[in-house]
Amino acid sequence: MNQKTTLTIDELQDRVETVFRNAGLNAIQSGSVARVIVAAERDACKSHGIYRIEGTLRTIKAGKVKPDAVPELAAPSNSAIAKVDAKGGFSNPAAELGVPALAERARSLGLAALVINDCTHFSALWPDVEALTEQGLAALVMCPSYSAVAPAGGKMPLLGTNPFAFGWPREGQPPYVFDFATSVAARGEIELHRRAGKPLPDGWAIGPDGDPTTEPEAALAGAMLPFGGHKGSAIGTMIELLAGIMIGDLTSREALDQLGTTTLAPAHGELIIAFSPEAFAAGRAGNPFARAEFLFEAIASQGARLPSQRRFAARAASEAAGIILTAQEMQQLERLGALGLDAVD
Template sequence: MTTLSPGDAVRRFAAIFAGEGCSGENARSVARALVAAEADGLKGHGLSRIPTYLQMVRSGKIDGAAQPSATRPRPGVIAIDAAHGFAYPALDLAVAELPPLAAAQGIAAASIRRSSHCGETGLPCEALARQGLVALLFANTPGAMAPWGGRQPVFGTNPIAFAAPLQGREPVVVDLALSKVARGPVVAAKQRGETIPRGWALDAEGNATTDPDKALAGSMIPLGEAKGAALALMVEVLAACLTGANLAFEASSFLDGEGPPPATGQLLLALDPHAFGHAQFGERIAALVSAIEQQPGARLPGARRLANRARATREGIVIPPELEALAT
């Protein structure tokens, strides 16, 4: 198998996207996000997405040359139009614009519409946490999950992410889908010709299934059952209704090049810890982290991701066999 350093992988795959008509900046943004997800061990949002992304660009479902634009409807709000392009350049714009607004206002928000698959949602939050901010991201995705008690998907897997700075160490990052398992692992199982564990998904008739094809045609099971479905509703309001994006059941699939652009949405919030009337944030979060880590067997969310990232930096990233021809 081919093994590349993360930097070489970004350059190789950025060149592939540029060769398909993506602007250089967009190609680099997409490649950085996919390689970062692969390095972090989130393979469902990593290099496995490349064939589908290329289909979407070739069909015009994603405009690889789109340039996101921003307006300022209120002092603390940035409204970003991703212009039916990749989500990553729009998120890059949000991460660049939010810190000065959060410093001035205490809290700032970036809404993104006419967007697409945004991959590892923890990455933009982590980028803001590295600048001393607490960050949250909400994203809606194409219909994949029925309301609790129903069979027809109304919500996406609707991921949420959170990050906060820690003095002298990597930020703490939470990144999760509101289904028991994100759709990425189901897609990966389908590509490998494998079954999925029972309890991940239901088929179109509402029956438990281990067949990834039937799972993708049916409904993912919510994390926490009825509670997860309620959280998915919350994310749908924040990421679609508030931003002016397509609702999950209106959005075309992230998994093929068919149909119109998905036009989904994201909402990214940035909070300045210094803006809340005290100077104890660093001490308070350090005490919280200590209370967690002093317990045998306990760890902070994201610890495995950081270990995977460090390993990828040392040993490189293994290019899946089906992508080796693209990477050479």
């Protein structure tokens, strides 16, 4: 069981894509969902990698996502808002469809927004952030999830873990990117503690009685806590407002009500805001990209880490030497590829 297998990024993409094709997803959906899973494995971001395939298959099998959805884009030239209707499919092909239009609008107007509606939302936000930083744009991305976090001072789950992500492009190196849950911990981290049978750190969660707990099971039955007390709670609430209610899509509470479980991927929307630093800085002294490097250097030179650096180091290693999977992970991929939806309940 200690044997490792090394796959190129393309080889892993083929394998993961095959799993989803065999589970009934069309080419648009399977290719796009596989790309974000492979990107996470490439970046050694295991909690968003092939570990997520089974849950995704369960979501498909439960009929919560349209396997043959073809997203549709609307990007009127008199608006700073582009919208993609995911048509009940996954968020990923909708983002891939919308990003070029968003980038065009942001370059033209200075800033613009992409709204994704009616999607089953899958996984991290940094792939969407990086799709924009690759084009020289800054990006702010957010979405609800499903009720799992109590507002500061509250006792019951209401907010989602509502991720908040941002990116700034850098020349000749990976972008400045952060992507974090507005809860103290991501739900996936609590799941990993539960699987490992380890207690949670203090301050992560309250139990069903509203009192603090370190038990993963109690936390999952109770509520997680927002990061940074009332400030994180306020940001989580802002995300419900902007990336749920404002875009005419579900809040975290509505997503949970509709789904009826926290074990499948939730349906809701996503909001992406893109900024053209060149348009904003026009007419002012100094190149914004060069100036940003001084800021990053001032952070790094005092021993503080820029976010995502571990991920980018893993990416460089994967690109150079491939992605290394355990025998167990390889067996899982083969089993899922062979069985398709029969692999899950």
